[in-house]
Amino acid sequence: MYRQGALLALGLLQAMPFALAAPAPQMGDFGENSGAVGGISPPIPTVTAATGALRGSEDLLGGRTPDPDTSDPDESAIVENPQFVNGQGADSKLGLYLDFDGIEVPQPVRGGFGATDPGPRTYDYERLNPDLFAPPGTDNGAVEQAVWPLGLSHNRLGSQPGAGWARQQNTDQLPSATAMAGVDMRLAPHAYRELHWHTANEWSLVLKGCARVSSIDTDGASFVDDVCAGDVWFFPSGYPHSIQAFGQGVEFLLVFDDGAFSEDETFLVSEMFLRTPVSVLAKNFEADPSAFKNIPQGELYIFNGTPQPKEIDKTQNLTSSAGSLSGTNKSQTYHWSKQEPFQVPGGSVKILDSTTFPVAPNFAAALVTVQPGAMREIHWHTTSPEWNYFLQGSARVTVFKAPEAARTFDFTAGSVGYIPQAASHYVENTGNEDVIFLEVLQAPVFSDISAAQWLALTPKQVVQDHLKLAEGVWESLPREKQFMKTGDKNMTAIATAAVGNGGSGSGSSSSSTMASPSYTPSAAAKRPRDIKDDGVQETRRKVTFFA
Numbered sequence: 376m377y378r379q380g381a382l383l384a385l386g387l388l389q390a391m392p393f394a395l396a397a398p399a400p401q402m403g404d405f406g407e408n409s410g411a412v413g414g415i416s417p418p419i420p421t422v423t424a425a426t427g428a429l430r431g432s433e434d435l436l437g438g439r440t441p442d443p444d445t446s447d448p449d450e451s452a453i454v455e456n457p458q459f460v461n462g463q464g465a466d467s468k469l470g471l472y473l474d475f476d477g478i479e480v481p482q483p484v485r486g487g488f489g490a491t492d493p494g495p496r497t498y499d500y501e502r503l504n505p506d507l508f509a510p511p512g513t514d515n516g517a518v519e520q521a522v523w524p525l526g527l528s529h530n531r532l533g534s535q536p537g538a539g540w541a542r543q544q545n546t547d548q549l550p551s552a553t554a555m556a557g558v559d560m561r562l563a564p565h566a567y568r569e570l571h572w573h574t575a576n577e578w579s580l581v582l583k584g585c586a587r588v589s590s591i592d593t594d595g596a597s598f599v600d601d602v603c604a605g606d607v608w609f610f611p612s613g614y615p616h617s618i619q620a621f622g623q624g625v626e627f628l629l630v631f632d633d634g635a636f637s638e639d640e641t642f643l644v645s646e647m648f649l650r651t652p653v654s655v656l657a658k659n660f661e662a663d664p665s666a667f668k669n670i671p672q673g674e675l676y677i678f679n680g681t682p683q684p685k686e687i688d689k690t691q692n693l694t695s696s697a698g699s700l701s702g703t704n705k706s707q708t709y710h711w712s713k714q715e716p717f718q719v720p721g722g723s724v725k726i727l728d729s730t731t732f733p734v735a736p737n738f739a740a741a742l743v744t745v746q747p748g749a750m751r752e753i754h755w756h757t758t759s760p761e762w763n764y765f766l767q768g769s770a771r772v773t774v775f776k777a778p779e780a781a782r783t784f785d786f787t788a789g790s791v792g793y794i795p796q797a798a799s800h801y802v803e804n805t806g807n808e809d810v811i812f813l814e815v816l817q818a819p820v821f822s823d824i825s826a827a828q829w830l831a832l833t834p835k836q837v838v839q840d841h842l843k844l845a846e847g848v849w850e851s852l853p854r855e856k857q858f859m860k861t862g863d864k865n866m867t868a869i870a871t872a873a874v875g876n877g878g879s880g881s882g883s884s885s886s887s888t889m890a891s892p893s894y895t896p897s898a899a900a901k902r903p904r905d906i907k908d909d910g911v912q913e914t915r916r917k918v919t920f921f922a
């Protein structure tokens with residue numbers, strides 16, 4: 376089988392003369408630092424034979440060599456002309472989003488705290504994660520790692536050329552994410568995820584393309600359906616199932632209710648046959664032993680298939696006396712793509728839980744869109760951690776964990792997130808396009824507590840005795856849950872209003888340390904209005920951010 380695969384691959388390459396004629400790939404420029412580092416100044420001299428020794432002499436032990444010249448310019452760790460972005464000079468507790476995208480070398484400095492970084496690094500990571508590199512001053516203590524970009528996951532390629540791949544996140548990547556794990560899987564046109572089953576429950580959102588799925592339950596009732604992007608399937612633990620892409624291929628996201636779940640450890644039909652004595656197979660499947668001489672000699676996993684009939688005809692829909700699950704409340708698919716979202720200023724939300732999809736009694740999901748400048752409001756989930764996945768855009772999330780820890784994480788398309796049960800968080804759009812993300816809970820019904828609604832429904836006297844908010848803030852809090860809060864698309868405009876011209880512009884400083892610009896809270900109130908005034912914004916602007 377593998378030999379056949381290799382021959383097929385060769386055929387494929389020959390069919391692509393363009394690919395063969397292309398020049399050898401060049402290494403990319405990923406924004407690495409360059410120049411002397413760690414006492415080595417590249418480029419190092421080229422030699423044609425090995426020279427020198429692997430170890431140095433004992434004369435280099437401390438106390439045996441002359442003291443180094445610590446004022447030698449070659450030993451300088453001063454960063455000349457560091458570049459800063461808008462908002463970096465603002466008070467660190469204001470915690471503005473720092474857009475490092477426009478500059479070459481980001482610096483871990485915020486509101487005068489931190490210092491420049493002259494050392495080895497790859498700037499692209501810091502551009503993608505400004506809130507990790509220069510955290511808001513409100514971050515504190517330790518919160519478990521809450522983000523995993525699937526771009527850092529090992530990708531397992533299918534067993535046959537061109538068939539597909541899958542990459543996953545489980546507790547190997549995010550050790551705190553014990554309640555759920557995820558897989559991103561791609562099947563090429565007509566390719567299969569091999570017939571299999573597993574110990575965890577499987578909830579899936581189709582991301583692109585269409586697939587035919589089928590399964591049976593313990594009574595022998597059968598199920599078959601076709602799903603396309605935005606639709607969901609659910610296979611209870613232990614239920615064997617099939618997934619085959621249609622002619623345009625498919626990519627889907629799988630969520631399992633077991634943080635240690637591994638896509639590599641499922642029960643595969645090929646392995647079940649391979650690991651059973653042939654005489655037993657013959658007895659069980661009522662055939663001569665010779666009937667099994669062509670069974671696969673290893674996992675098929677993700678492999679190519681023949682085109683399925685376009686319609687779910689009689690050859691595709693087989694039933695026993697237990698009948699079909701199709702159309703019943705045990706139906707294993709939900710055509711979520713057809714559900715209109717609940718729209719609110721700043722974005723939209725649509726919910727799928729056991730209320731309308733009873734076959735999945737403990738999966739509750741929300742597909743959320745957040746417009747630029749807006750954010751999914753500060754909230755928490757009462758009984759479940761949240762596993763989430765970003766389909767589009769860039770966002771940041773601060774996870775607050777009792778008693779006094781908070782950490783801010785940045786997310787982009789393809790990132791997985793995990794937020795502990797009851798930990799408050801928001802999802803703020805930090806980019807120029809809509810953020811689309813999926814929240815998944817282990818709960819029968821999707822629910823959350825909105826921080827704003829809570830305080831709106833708490834007597835003013837109680838709120839004020841605690842928080843001493845500026846006059847008018849409590850009054851303007853809406854008593855209905857908003858899900859979303861709108862805001863300025865330019866997330867650092869407030870910085871200029873707040874700090875004037877005090878060193879927040881890029882390239883504004885020529886020294887290695889950054890002066891802390893003075894912050895005048897009253898200036899925030901004078902910020903020109905760029906949001907349509909509804910009376911509420913005006914009161915909010917009077918809030919002093921910190922004492």
Ligand SMILES: *[C@@H]1O[C@H](CO)[C@@H](O)[C@H](O)[C@H]1NC(C)=O
Binds near residue numbers: 687699
């Ligand atoms: C499969 O057949 C059953 C009847 O045996 C029917 O109820 C069900 O709707 C069919 N499924 C599909 C997807 O056509």
Ligand SMILES: *[C@@H]1O[C@H](CO)[C@@H](O)[C@H](O)[C@H]1NC(C)=O
Binds near residue numbers: 704705733
């Ligand atoms: C599903 O439908 C059956 C038959 O109509 C009913 O007895 C059962 O209570 C329903 N279950 C749920 C979870 O709604």
Ligand SMILES: *[C@@H]1O[C@H](CO)[C@@H](O)[C@H](O)[C@H]1NC(C)=O
Binds near residue numbers: 868869
């Ligand atoms: C955001 O606002 C600041 C201050 O007004 C300005 O300097 C900056 O260029 C703006 N950024 C964008 C992307 O418009």
